[in-house]
Amino acid sequence: MNKNDDLKQSTSRNTEYILNMKNQFEQMELKLPPTHDFNEMIETQVAMGDGVMLMTRIYFPEGGGPWPVILERSPYPQIQEVLDLTSKQFTKYGYVVVSQECRGKGASEGEWTPFENERIDGLDTINWIIEQTWMNGNMAMYGNSYGGFEQWILADSLPLEVKTLFVGVFGTERYRQMYMNGMFRHEIYTSWAIENSGVSITEDLGDVYQKAIKKRPHIDIDLEFFGEEFPWYRDWVSNVSKDSDFWQNGLWADLSQIPQKINVPMYIVGGWYDHHLDGTVCGYRQLSNKVKSESRFVIGPWIHSLQPRGDLEYFNSDYSSLKEAIEWFNHQLKGEKYPYSKGVVDTYVIRDHKWKSHQEWLNSNRKEKFYLSQDPIKQNGALCLEKEESRPEIIAYQYDPNNPVYTKGGEALLAWISPGFNGCPPSSVLQEKVGKRSDIISFISEPFAEDRTISGSIKVYLTVSTDVEDTSFTAKVSELFSDGNSYNIRDGITSITYRNGARKPQAYSPGEKIDLEIELWPITWTIKKGSQLRLDISSSNFPAYHVHPNVKGSWAEQKDTKIATQQIHIGKENHSYIEVPLDKSDI
Structure with a gap:
């Protein structure tokens, strides 16, 4: 096993996205002028409770501080350039950014088991940040996809210093995400498992994916293509029943219960064509009425990358997650006035090319x-x-x-x-x-x-x-x-x-x-x-x-x-x- 093998993945996926990000940043700065310059990035290894050291990059703005802090955690070292750009952009608005690689990924120590260690490692990291002299007592978390999971999974146990969460394209109902009425979603979870197994092989992963989804019986694709078992993937494809112990106990059962225990405002982002939409809606609807009244939920005509795709046109659908996050954090961490309504669900109406605000979830009489x-x-x-x-x-x-x-x-x-x-x-x-x-x-x-x-x-x-x-x-x-x-x-x-x-x-x-x-x-x-x-x-x-x-x-x-x-x-x-x-x- 080579935990750094995913660094060898083609960077072609990021090239267009990075160019788009830079263009968004330029446009964003015209509407939301920066208040600071980026100063420096420092790399350090942060010890978790069990002694495992995790690679942590800290981005500082110019000035004396202390500063409000934004934490983002990721298991994808192959997108480090994207994370680096985002972190530096946040510093231009007066934030220290802590960007951490998950256990067993990139330059972090430990064994990579998808999702299993994020709650305890996330909380350990938050407590470490609270002790730092450059932190002013106000903190938030930010992230999309797996970075959204990083927030949901610990959102019921946040210390007082964490004032808000900005969760993009991730939900809290894993069973419903993986199965629809007993039918398994290959295009999501088989593809993800093959690309993120952490096992190094010589065969092209795309070819492996195409073979794996056609393989019968499917249960043995890990042994056939990677030479070892993936217990976590076998759990996914074997536990079709929601009543199984796998779904009723442990990580995913805990995750499904967390939203109702959250007590900080949230900004939640979903896409009509994002594979996490259903679970995101489930998470939002479980929030208490008080938290909903202080939060915002936005759903656009986007795929998982928060961009439009397909054969239709989506006028008036441009979206900058970073700009929205900065405005939200300025309000929640700095006390600035928020320019939009809270306590609403804003959805893009496809074919009408317009947005509509709902005071509650999409209820129809x-x-x-x-x-x-x-x-x-x-x-x-x-x-x-x-x-x-x-x-x-x-x-x-x-x-x-x-x-x-x-x-x-x-x-x-x-x-x-x-x-x-x-x-x-x-x-x-x-x-x-x-x-x-x-x-x-x-x-x-x-x-x-x-x-x-x-x-x-x-x-x-x-x-x-x-x-x-x-x-x-x-x-x-x-x-x-x-x-x-x-x-x-x-x-x-x-x-x-x-x-x-x-x-x-x-x-x-x-x-x-x-x-x-x-x-x-x-x-x-x-x-x-x-x-x-x-x-x-x-x-x-x-x-x-x-x-x-x-x-x-x-x-x-x-x-x-x-x-x-x-x-x-x-x-x-x-x-x-x-x-x-x-x-x-x-x-």
Whole structure:
């Protein structure tokens, strides 16, 4: 094992981002003039409670101090240039920045086990900072992604000196992030595990990723490609049940309970196409009303890098995490007036190109139902506002796990961030035309007579049956523009065994008719006048989710597959429809 091997990763990922950062800094300084010059950076090794030394870089502004302090911790030495630029920029506004490499990463001592040591090491580091003469008694934490986890995991035990947190693109519900109704997210967690294993191999990691997601049984990819077991990854792919000891006890169970114990204001950032969105929303909604009233939650049309991506345009969506953080810290640590409202959720409304402030989470007083039905004229189904009372009908298709439907856009994606991994493009992208594949069944509404804004989580309800003991069903909701092009809004998936959010396996007999509910992630999106709503039903969305083998049992241990005949039941006594939450202003 070579803990510094990740330093050899291609820097191409950072080049464009760094240029963008420098441009943002120049633009930011025009609106928010610096008050100081950067002075110097000092490297030191800080001892944790068990004696392990962690590489810590301290950035100072010009002047005598003492200063308010911003702490950021990271396990990614390959982005040190980015962290260095950010830290120096903070000093220009009168802050000392402490940037620390996690245990076992970069120049820090110890063994790297993802996530396990961050709470205790973070608290040890905070207590060390408090003792320093250059610290003036006011402190904050800042960070995105893993840097957001660094804050959530210790946020219930902060000393009084820590006045606020600035958490970007990370959530508190790890199980929900990793699984959706029993289906594992390869594009997030297999790609992350392969790039961040800490094990040095000669084969290209992107090639390994592409082989690993197709490997059956999946459980042994660590031994086959890296020559040793990754116990933490095996835990992820083996514990499908929310009721398992792995999820009910330990780190992830503790994390899910922390938000309700937080007592400092938070600035939380999320992206509609960020893979942590669902967990971020869960964390925010658990905060106490008092903390919410002092905090701010911003969700833009961004991917994990807080940038827009995809095939749509997002005017008026530019965002500078650093500028927002400086204004927030100036308020929380220096007592300056805050230029924006607190106690609100600000969301970008896609297709309207505008922002909207919500006094509470996205609550809707009206949910419009569109029922699935057959269209006797067109080669697709229909979405109707009124349920057909005619005799029940069945729409059937075959699902072959060896010929899956490939992912095309979406929010639960991450492999795109890794050079050479050939990850699926995230965000809203142009979809295939209706009828492209026989195992995708499309249902389309009538054109909308006026603009209607979706505000919240669309829910897809299906009455289905299959001829195997277990399988999966997918749902993708898109806007079909008047020019005939479709762009995805949201997608979701469910297995039969873990249907309807089940915490443990549910019984099923082949041929049995059952009702499924797939709750899609929330969004604010305006469907334009003349557009139509499109719903695609299938049984795979790979590699966003693992390919269901149509075999009962632990998915990661299955070697064989079956072809399944899937049936969607529509009409009279069946419950096949979608429920769309409408913005209050549309009611």
